[in-house]
Amino acid sequence: MSVDADTVRKVAKLARIAVEDHEVEPFAKELSGILDWVEQLQEVDVTGIEPMTSAVPMRLKRREDAVTDGNRRDDILANAPDAREGFFAVPKVVE
């Protein structure tokens, strides 16, 4: 198995997803199954091949570096679970 319980905990931490103890083993098993299966990619000879980074060859468009949108504070806060006095509210971050 390529993914053990510690790896699941580490990855979940990196992904900011709380994982209960009883979930660790099933995740380890499923993630291992998937990663063992994608292992077959290693048999492909990719010598001299550049990684493909865009589905269609294109150069990103450029535009004038100017403000085209803004002044929409209320729109931006409208869906926040907790917004106060024009800000997103979160638990204390800095002591």
Add this chain to the structure above:
Amino acid sequence: MTDLTSLTIADARYKLRAKEFSAADLTEAFIGNVAGGDALNAWCEKTPDLAREQAKAADARLAAGEAPSLCGIPLGIKDLFCTKGIRSQAGSNILEDFKPPYESTVTSNLWADGAVMLGKLSMDEFAMGSSNETACYGPVVNPWRRRGDETKLTPGGSSGGSSAALAACMAMATTGTDTGGSIRQPAAFTGTVGLKPTWGRVSRWGIVAFASSLDQAGPFTRTVRDAAIMLQAMASVDEKDSTSADIPVPDYEAALTGDVKGKRIGIPKEYTVDGMSAEITKFWEEGAEYLRAQGAEIVEISLPHTKYALPAYYIVSPAECSSNLARYDGVRYGKRAQLSQGDGITELYEKSRAEGFGDEVKRRIMIGTYVLSAGYYDAYYTQAQKVRRLINRDFEQAFEKVDAILTPTTPSPAFGLGEKSDPLEMYLQDIFTVTVNMAGLPGISVPAGLSSDGLPLGLQLIGKAFGEEDLLNTAYALETALEFSATPEKWW
């Protein structure tokens, strides 16, 4: 009066102008079907009042003359498209009650043409799934059932609400998105036409992102002509999406001549796999034969890296998903978990994401996080991106010899809800469709016929990048020859 809800867009367009009925009549008929279709669980939000308002406006526009093709046409919209002030949750609890303050470019284009919105359609959570079973609203049920059997079947996924609603005559056309097959597989499972355009043809602005280098929106329709009409309206050059192609949108419907004389159609030998149903092989051969009979030349081709497309996809798409879904933090929108005394910002993130995401989404975020993490990046992600280049090269070389490629859409027809519990087994659903996303090409699924137990099967045509005109025309010729006209028997 004939049943308004089984008409094609092209028919309705004519009849609306001939004043056989009004957009209000048409919309009312669909609202009735939507209200009576709850057993299928296709809709996650119904908007009958908005629909009536839009229909009224459409009637005024039709009366004034010169209305666009979609004027007064009732549509269903996949939950992945942001619709202003209307719940848009991407099938996820983490976007609980999210009401976007903006409208996606695609839906803006549709409303600008006078289309009518009946509501939002269920989908697999964040479009991750092939059976619509990961939707936070519960599974959608396919209107099709096996002959003499009441087993509930999947309408496919991730755009399962879109395929089921269309097949059950609850909309005249629907929108979907396709990252690995999420339009074409559900279309094949429901006897409908599903088109995934070239990546960059349709703006992704305002569509909840899953895997940005693969996602592309497209229509579900009853016919290829309707797909051309819908694509015409959906596609645009959009400055809000810097990856939307700077290529003018051609007149797709005008390309439908049905003439395929001299066209070369490729049959890839790698698309014959174990466990493929005998009927799909038969339909595939017949489809090729029909095109040959109309003057096309059938050419055997090879796409040697086909078998690596699915594993490469399951590195690239989770990697992009883990990055895209990092934005769901319980702060800016959507769900925030109840916190305990002393919990800080990290617990807020971790608990909100644990409660908000379903298991399949968590799996993919974790796979993506893993393959992008230090020490694994080159072995997994870079390798997959290199293999992706080889898959793309296979297609480039094939398209030097052929104009389109014909394959089955799926190896087998719709399966029962709950039948596939292993994630890997589910992933194999996309074996014939995912290659197209990896290469960014356009693909269309056309209904081919019924399996021995009475379920629809689809054939897929793959075209050149931005070659939708030619692709739609070949699909039109195929559709004309296949003469598929079966509809599900109403049981719901």
